[in-house]
Amino acid sequence: MELLTYLPEVFSGVNLVILILGTVVGLLLGAMPGVSPTMAVALLIPFTFQMDATSGLILLGVIYASTVAGGAVSAILVNIPGAPANIATILDGHPMAKSGRATEALHYCFISSGIGGVLGVLVLIFFTPPLAELALRFGPSELFWVAILGVTVIGSLGSASVLKGLIAGAFGIWISLIGFNPILGTERFVFTSHLQGGVSIVPALIGLFAIPQVLYMVESAWRGQSGEEFRMESRSIWRSVRYNLSRVRTLTLGSVVGAIVGLIPGAGGQIAGLLAYDQSKKFSKNPENYGKGEADGVISSESANNAMVGSSLVPMLSLGIPGSPTAAVLLGGLLIQGLFPGPDLFSQHGQVVWTFLGALLAAQILLMVFGLYISSLSRYVIRIPRQYMAGAVAVLAIFGTYSVQHSYSDVLVMLVLGTGMYFAMRYGFGPGPVVLGIILGPIAEENLLQGLIIAPALDGPVPYFFTGTINIVLISLCLVSVGYSIYSELKIRSRRRAAQSAEASGK
Amino acid sequence: MNVWAQRLAAVTCVLLSVGLLIWSSPDARGYEFPRMVALTMVVLSVGLAVMAFKPGKLLMVADIESIPMRIIWPMLVILLGLAFLAPRLGFFSTSFLVFMATALVFSPERFTMRRLGIMVFVGLCFTFTLYLLFVLLLNVHLPRALLF
Amino acid sequence: MINLMKRYLMGLLAVPVVFGLSALGAVQADFPQRPLTVMIPYTAGGASDFQARIVTIPAEDVLGQPVAIINRPGAGGQVGWNQVVQSFGTDGHELAGYNVPHFIAQSIMHDTHYNKDNLEPIANWGADPAVLIVSRDSQFDTLEDLVEYAKANPGRVTVSGAGQFVGHHIATLQLERAAGIELRYVPTSGGVDAMRFVQGGQSMAGFNNLSDAYRARDRLKILAIADVQRDEEFLPDVPTLKERGFDVDDSSVNFRGVMAPKGVPEDRLEMLSEAFVKMFNDDRSKRRMSAGGSPLRVMNRAETREMWERQQVALEELFEGMEAN
Structure with a gap:
């Protein structure tokens, strides 16, 4: 087993220092609202020039894993997701925190991240060749259905009214199409040069979540609730570990969904958490608790996020096809070091690759340990007076947005979207569906158009989009997902009505 | 009140989506998908409007909160100032100003010189941390401007 | 109420004062003075x-x-x-x-x-010249196989490339004209995606960068290179389109x-x-x-x-x- 042969390499000298520092720095960066994993990895690439290939890769891989996990801290405590991956964590993590269970939520988040992460890396180590083949089979028609499957999640995204959620989602998809037609390259909807780059995911994510939160914070500061919005309870880690491990089904579901979604080429990885959350809600006995502080929501979303990290590297290492935007950036780091993906990578650069995989595995465990430690420190974050917090979040949002592409237009887009979102939120529209739309819109359009170009060369569009094993599986999943959403919505309503009439007759 | 707010939201959605649909329907290629999306949004918005204007008991969930403009307008002004000043003054000096302005305007406590001192100190620490993080650690190239 | 006004004013006062300073202009020094x-x-x-x-x-x-x-x-x-x-x-x-x-x-x-x-x-x-690639298990072994098939099945051969009007698209257009065939060009969002289409069989063939094809050469068949001479350093065995009788120059x-x-x-x-x-x-x-x-x-x-x-x-x-x- 090569992994064991190279394991000592992971814990020797420089590599160990990079591993530990990388995990801590990554967790802290990820925890900061406005700092996304893709940006952190991209900005750290120049650092790896001075390192040898192994250390450089370890740094990037560790930062990738730990920023994804760290993003949950700001999601739970401040209601701002650190990355698109953490959107689902907010839905139950923040309500948990508000009801005085912040420490508990953070514990679940890091334990699940660790477990999901380890599983993801194990998938990467043991199943790379067959899974890489599977990843290659996702063509335009399959990816189009993946995007549609993503849209069906909107019903679970926590809007009180599903219809408003869908409208917000459609709006998100539409604004993601501003800029250029991906196939023809023609400009559309660009009425100011600031919109030429379109609405990209990270600026939109920051704006839609952080700016409304800033406005909510100043409001509560003004009303005199300057201090903590909620208290953090003290809770023994072991209790959390015991409970978390008892949720075997949720953990498995989250990790498996995360690992599968991570394989899908392109932006798939970003919706891993949401898909897992949605599945877990649908399989749950009490779906009405989701969105109100259900621990399973946090567990499924976070285990999926980190399982996605390992599996998104499967097609990247074996075929050079990244499974997520961050994996794409990581690929750049690999190429610069003269390491070229493919079967050769493992045979010719075995030492580098196996040490890297060992380090990734170690990083998942380290981030669980450090994460749990950080959870207990988080009480100090809560104590920061709201008016300071609001200013700091506003400023970090600007820096974080600018740093992604060094574009001030992105900052303006972020501010406009965020301010608009604040008003829309007061009318019952959530930011979650909008971001989901922005993620899925370009995937859906590009693959639909490519499919329509390819289809005439085969048997025409209908057979192209509606036959083939993966297509049929995905379409059935979409149908089941929609059907089940409607069924459970009706069930919850009738249960609520029954409760109301019982109450009325009791009076 | 709630009924009228719901109706307002529904009408806004209908108008917005119809606007997007018109915008997505020029006589050119490359607009097929935006047109499909806008059309879907029109249908959904009309659905929302039908629910909101249906006579009788309102079937919608109470999900509307009033907007405390009286409280938040200074923050909107600060954000606007931030957007305008950051590329002209420099990111760090603007950050410091924004941080100070937010803290000064929204502190629930009474204003004293001692509090101001604390604010300046905290603001400077915060700005310095930003510098360490983005310039020294992450090597971000911030746009050149007059001040720091 | 006065207190309230004061606080708004204090917050906003700082803004115009500092903005006034920005009119002072910048200083020139030797080049390059920053990264x-x-x-x-x-x-x-x-x-x-x-x-x-x-x-x-x-x-x-x-x-x-x-x-x-x-x-x-x-x-x-x-x-x-x-x-x-x-x-x-x-x-x-x-x-x-x-x-x-x-x-x-x-x-x-x-x-x-x-x-x-x-x-x-x-x-x-x-x-980086464009090279014509097909997947390892493709029915085409040579450039001639592909051209013949395309002649018999006009518009049925899909060719992936990194986007509209990039080198790969130009090479496709040139090959179409030189060979008198009709291909179906599938633009993707970049070289990596175009390569994925060929490897996964979503497109029957593709034009891609020589460098990317060279690194993936064990999973592909490289049929031809769209340049005026062979690439002696990396792919000495791959013929140019020109030497196989298709008049394609190095525009791509x-x-x-x-x-x-x-x-x-x-x-x-x-x-x-x-x-x-x-x-x-x-x-x-x-x-x-x-x-x-x-x-x-x-x-x-x-x-x-x-x-x-x-x-x-x-x-x-x-x-x-x-x-x-």
Whole structure:
């Protein structure tokens, strides 16, 4: 087993220092609202020039894993997701925190991240060749259905009214199409040069979540609730570990969904958490608790996020096809070091690759340990007076947005979207569906158009989009997902009505 | 009140989506998908409007909160100032100003010189941390401007 | 209430005071006085991006300042290149990477803000020819197999490439004309995606960068190269389209280099051109480029300008009578 042969390499000298520092720095960066994993990895690439290939890769891989996990801290405590991956964590993590269970939520988040992460890396180590083949089979028609499957999640995204959620989602998809037609390259909807780059995911994510939160914070500061919005309870880690491990089904579901979604080429990885959350809600006995502080929501979303990290590297290492935007950036780091993906990578650069995989595995465990430690420190974050917090979040949002592409237009887009979102939120529209739309819109359009170009060369569009094993599986999943959403919505309503009439007759 | 707010939201959605649909329907290629999306949004918005204007008991969930403009307008002004000043003054000096302005305007406590001192100190620490993080650690190239 | 007003005022007072200072203007010093940025209009991890990062590694030794790579992807490069002419400073610190024929073709076919005349070449580092690839288990073993099949089944052979009006698209058009066949070109969002389409069987064939194909050569069959001569260094066994009787020249070769917006002072352009040529010839960049199968072709300002002009003429001829959609 090569992994064991190279394991000592992971814990020797420089590599160990990079591993530990990388995990801590990554967790802290990820925890900061406005700092996304893709940006952190991209900005750290120049650092790896001075390192040898192994250390450089370890740094990037560790930062990738730990920023994804760290993003949950700001999601739970401040209601701002650190990355698109953490959107689902907010839905139950923040309500948990508000009801005085912040420490508990953070514990679940890091334990699940660790477990999901380890599983993801194990998938990467043991199943790379067959899974890489599977990843290659996702063509335009399959990816189009993946995007549609993503849209069906909107019903679970926590809007009180599903219809408003869908409208917000459609709006998100539409604004993601501003800029250029991906196939023809023609400009559309660009009425100011600031919109030429379109609405990209990270600026939109920051704006839609952080700016409304800033406005909510100043409001509560003004009303005199300057201090903590909620208290953090003290809770023994072991209790959390015991409970978390008892949720075997949720953990498995989250990790498996995360690992599968991570394989899908392109932006798939970003919706891993949401898909897992949605599945877990649908399989749950009490779906009405989701969105109100259900621990399973946090567990499924976070285990999926980190399982996605390992599996998104499967097609990247074996075929050079990244499974997520961050994996794409990581690929750049690999190429610069003269390491070229493919079967050769493992045979010719075995030492580098196996040490890297060992380090990734170690990083998942380290981030669980450090994460749990950080959870207990988080009480100090809560104590920061709201008016300071609001200013700091506003400023970090600007820096974080600018740093992604060094574009001030992105900052303006972020501010406009965020301010608009604040008003829309007061009318019952959530930011979650909008971001989901922005993620899925370009995937859906590009693959639909490519499919329509390819289809005439085969048997025409209908057979192209509606036959083939993966297509049929995905379409059935979409149908089941929609059907089940409607069924459970009706069930919850009738249960609520029954409760109301019982109450009325009791009076 | 709630009924009228719901109706307002529904009408806004209908108008917005119809606007997007018109915008997505020029006589050119490359607009097929935006047109499909806008059309879907029109249908959904009309659905929302039908629910909101249906006579009788309102079937919608109470999900509307009033907007405390009286409280938040200074923050909107600060954000606007931030957007305008950051590329002209420099990111760090603007950050410091924004941080100070937010803290000064929204502190629930009474204003004293001692509090101001604390604010300046905290603001400077915060700005310095930003510098360490983005310039020294992450090597971000911030746009050149007059001040720091 | 007075207290309240006071607090609003205090917060807002600071703003105009500091803004007044901004009228004082900036100070000039020697060039370059701060790190240079090179904007690459493609995603991080793509061929243009990682080559740019490799060839600028020696910057600190040559220029005394590091070079930072910034990615601003979108619409096959249009988003980034539009910004070069619209919002880049002309003091020589803000540079951009170019890909020819991409940007010239786009400026001919689309309504772009840039064209070869409002941009200034600095130096060219690479020339990556387009190669015709099919997957390992494809029914085609040679170029002739493919052409024959396409003749029998017009419009049924799908060919993937990195986008509309990039080198791969141009090579496809040229092959169609030279062989008298009809192919179905599938534009994707980049070289990596185009390669995925070929490997996964979503498209029957593809034109892709020589460097990317070279690295994936054990999973592909490389049928031909769209250049005037074979690539002796990396793929000596792959024939050119021309030697197989299809009159395809080197218009589709993907030249990569560094440019600036028009308006940068002449002496700075000269200085930069010299420095970048030195950087591109540095051993460190050469070694890493060659390991990745990326052919180097270093050209200075004058040579690059001449190449641009030549391409402009060739592409205008090629697109004669074509609709931009």
